[in-house]
Amino acid sequence: AQKVTQAQTEISVVEKEDVTLDCVYETRDTTYYLFWYKQPPSGELVFLIRRNSFDEQNEISGRYSWNFQKSTSSFNFTITASQVVDSAVYFCALLYSGAGSYQLTFGKGTKLSVIP
């Protein structure tokens, strides 16, 4: 069974602070894919990143960075120097692929509020 846990339900930070969103996953697959999505108040899920299980290199994209650690089954997301526009719900997701199907299993999301 696949499972994604985002233990932080809501986080509030003051603008320019750094913030880390936690994600822990469970899977029996040896090859798997992890994702982060952003859902702003408008409601549309915006793709941020895909990480393959066989590539443990951490990734940085501007103010965003991701720390993937297979040993602890975690895929954490850090926003550096947060801005008000970062306010949104962030979802971590795990791709299940098997029996000819592909589906994402999402965590419950972390609501991030960046206060000016």
Next chain:
Amino acid sequence: GAGVSQSPRYKVAKRGQDVALRCDPISGHVSLFWYQQALGQGPEFLTYFQNEAQLDKSGLPSDRFFAERPEGSVSTLKIQRTQQEDSAVYLCASSLGLAGADSYEQYFGPGTRLTVT
């Protein structure tokens, strides 16, 4: 280029009515997915198409839910005899669906918010 579009954006239905929700995937995307998102929750998988073939419908909550993609492009999710527990946002996503890890990236539409009264 154009992203995934969905219509209507909002739908109010009286309990017992049938509804049809439409999804236009990104052009050229082979795979299409439907998810249901309840308030304050993450999206949950409903069904998956590869071209016109529905390869997985394990997430459909009851036989009142039916999805189709007859020409391998536009898809319709139909809910018959709607119930209050069907109130949710219905999200459609598409992906390239070809070989390679890039094809697993799913791009979502804005969703249809269904309210059953």
